[in-house]
Amino acid sequence: MEKKRIHAIEDLCTGCRLCQLVCSLENTNEFNPKKANINVAHIDEQGIYIPVVDCDNDDCSSKSDNKIPKCVQVCAPGALIYSTINEAAEMKKDLVRKRAVQPLFKVFAPWKWPFPWKEWPFEKVENNGK
Numbered sequence: 001m002e003k004k005r006i007h008a009i010e011d012l013c014t015g016c017r018l019c020q021l022v023c024s025l026e027n028t029n030e031f032n033p034k035k036a037n038i039n040v041a042h043i044d045e046q047g048i049y050i051p052v053v054d055c056d057n058d059d060c061s062s063k064s065d066n067k068i069p070k071c072v073q074v075c076a077p078g079a080l081i082y083s084t085i086n087e088a089a090e091m092k093k094d095l096v097r098k099r100a101v102q103p104l105f106k107v108f109a110p111w112k113w114p115f116p117w118k119e120w121p122f123e124k125v126e127n128n129g130k
């Protein structure tokens with residue numbers, strides 16, 4: 001079976017570093033982002049954040065009730081996903097498609113959206129709502 005791992009969708013990362021805090025608490029009983037197995041780097045020139053994971057996730061996912069690593073659970077915008085490579089590729093494709101019809105998904109992942117949603121009616125928009 002294809003192994004799951006953590007994938008980052010960098011342009012959804014806000015740099016909140018909650019993933020780092022929760023990881024350090026989980027693994028060292030300390031709120032100390034420097035001791036986390038995930039590091040969120042800020043790239044000054046581009047003004048973006050890049051989460052870099054340095055662990056195999058196995059321990060963490062088996063400890064949590066729903067088998068999802070804590071860092072992924074706390075990432076509010078959905079910038080971290082725990083999936084196989086194929087699943088991650090499908091989720092990324094879905095994100096691109098949904099962003100084209102719902103700009104909200106430029107800052108928030110569809111898999112974190114708690115409500116049912118409908119695609120924007122493109123034809124109506126193009127025909128001024130007629």
Ligand code: SF4
Nearest residue numbers: 013014016017019075
């Ligand atoms: S990956 Fe998620 S939890 Fe971590 S800093 Fe980025 S937005 Fe915050």
Ligand code: SF4
Nearest residue numbers: 023038055060069071
């Ligand atoms: S999977 Fe667990 S150990 Fe690895 S970065 Fe996430 S919280 Fe830390």
